Amino acid sequence: MDDPTVTLSPNHASRDDDGLVMDQDQAIGLQQSSQEDHINPDEHTKMSAVMPKRRLCVRDLPFHQSSNKLRIRNSKRARMGRLLSEDWFHVFLRLTTIESITYLIVCWTVFILIFAGFYVAADTVQPDVDCGLTKNSNEILGFSAAFAFSLETTTTVGYGLPGSSNAFFEGCPELQVVIYFQMLFSILFNAFLFAFFFARVARCETRGIQVVFGQKAIIKRLRDGRFTFNFRVYDVDSRCPLVEAHVRLYAIKKDIGERDMKFEVMRLSSPNDDLGAVIYPSLPSVVSHTIDSYSPIHLNSSSGSKVEEAFHIDSCGMDLREDDSRTGGRDDYRCMVCGETYSTVDCLTRHIAYSGMLEKNDSVGKGGGAKRHLDVSLKEMKMWKVTKDKQTTGTTTGMYYEEFKSLFETEEVEILAVVEAIDPLMSGTFQAIQSYTAEDLEFGGNFAPCLVKDYQDKKSVAAVDLAQFHRVIGEGAAV
Structure with a gap:
């Protein structure tokens, strides 16, 4: 069951009668920090412990969908009168x-x-x-x-x-x-x-209601040991395909002991966001995010640093992904001895082994305290590679699923999915929004097949079974 809407202020919480949010002023969301309503971290931690969990994007429509409205309100709104007066037409257009x-x-x-x-x-x-x-x-x-x-x-x-x-x-x-x-x-x-x-x-914003998202998202382990976050999306008005449909993914979470909420970009591997993350929503499409060391939902992301390894090149605050280095698009690792860069851990390990062999053959000593490739333990490098790639046995996969669920619950992680497209009838751009929290996760398994052949109607060749659209089958279930 979806969470009821809660309108929250720093000192009290009240519940709407109908449980739905239709106005931003009455909605719970992110408040602008100010000296007048400052809350110290200890008080905020106590408040979070007793308050019910809230969604930024509430699922207030049938079929587990949202009305594409974020529950965000602005504090000290009286000071924004002059600013809003400059855009009075759109403010007036937003009224009921x-x-x-x-x-x-x-x-x-x-x-x-x-x-x-x-x-x-x-x-x-x-x-x-x-x-x-x-x-x-x-x-x-x-x-x-x-x-x-x-x-x-x-x-x-x-x-x-x-x-x-x-x-x-x-x-x-x-x-x-x-x-x-x-x-x-x-x-x-x-x-x-x-x-x-x-x-x-x-206006085309209501067109986004026909773009439906799967009720559940799947976190699953691939054969190479990596984990992915997947969800499904489909445009029910498939006979009139959307133009330039693309998808974006964000992770929203709060730091433990802090009031501010983090809003981080999640890079997509399918569809490839380097190519614009373009999808064809007239057919059910699966969107996939690889949970690598740069991912905001990586198990080590709560420590505050996306990358911890000594040989890993610092991201410098950029939103990167390891898929680019795995395919040779860029170098992700740097040798701490000579500074050479490599795309994968395997290439770096081979370089250190070969350079160490040359140093041993040339009898290179530890002159001047300089570090040699011989000083790097290949055994530790191999162990680091195993840990890095999450190449664990099947018996420990459930443990990682438990850690992912704990991460989502502890930091109140909410994954915000945004599909943006152009309506071909009115040539207007619109967005469809959905979110996934800990209660919406399935671990392991796959989405049930929902696209089947249909020869009953002479005008159609395929049919989408919307009853199967939300199902997850195969190994695992919600933890």
Whole structure:
């Protein structure tokens, strides 16, 4: 069952009645740090122990899907009024339909009332001239009659005038000026209404609801000892394929004892993010992330350093992946003796063994305290390679699964998956968002086959079994 929505402030927590978040101001999320609402790490640790676990992306739609809204709120929002006023159209566009229509009706009514007051003022400028707005030329124009005339002018209905005027108002130039400006503002307001409702109707963000994600994600061990994080995605409107669909993956976690939440990029191996991580969601696709030493969900990532080994080249804060070095795309290891770089541990080990053999043949001594290749233990290098590649026996795989589950629970890791594409009908870009926490993980196994041949319908050749789309089969289950 999905977690109920909890609205959290530094001093209290309250639960929504319906359990869903539809407004960012009422949602729980990341708060901007400030001196006024600072919490020390000890207090935050105590709070985390008693508060229920929360999702940044809540699954509030059927079929285990999300409404593509992040539960984030901004503290001290009153100070952002000037900033938001610079982008008032998009702020107004984000309001609900009922709120926006109510505001528009109020603005339109106020607009008519203001010009009704102008008509009353214009009629009193020349009291001896009959402008035709009253039955009697000596009668003063009342506000109700002025409101009716203002409404007629705005809507261009033309019910007629109570007086004998021909509606050109030759003797009342003040009235002509007021009518001119009211029609000008009416044209602009109608243009805004057209643009506003077109933008609301034609917006493509709701198109992302048809891009569905698998309920479960799988962490599994490959034959070479590496671990991968996998999830499945599919566009149910497959008859109208999306354009330039690509996927991104992020790991969100909080440091133990700290208030700030980490937001780290997860490199993708399938589809290859070096090629844009492009997918074809009209068919069920599996997205895979290799859990290597650079991965934010690596078992050693909680220590604060992605790479610890002495021979490993420092990432310098860049988002790297070991797949590039394994395929010869770059060098990942440096010999601490001579500085030569190599792509894999095996190449580095061969280099040290060969250089050590040459040094032994040339009788190279320890002159000046310089380190030799002979001083590097090949036995330790081989053991390091085994540990590095996670080439463990099958009996210890379950232990690693337990460690992964503990990592997700301890640091409240939430994997955020983002699919971005272009709708071919409206040519608008949209995003589909889903998240995976510890309760959404399966360990080992594979996704159940869900794409089958279908010859029952003459218009189709294949069918996607959505009941099988969420299933995980094979070895292992949730720990």
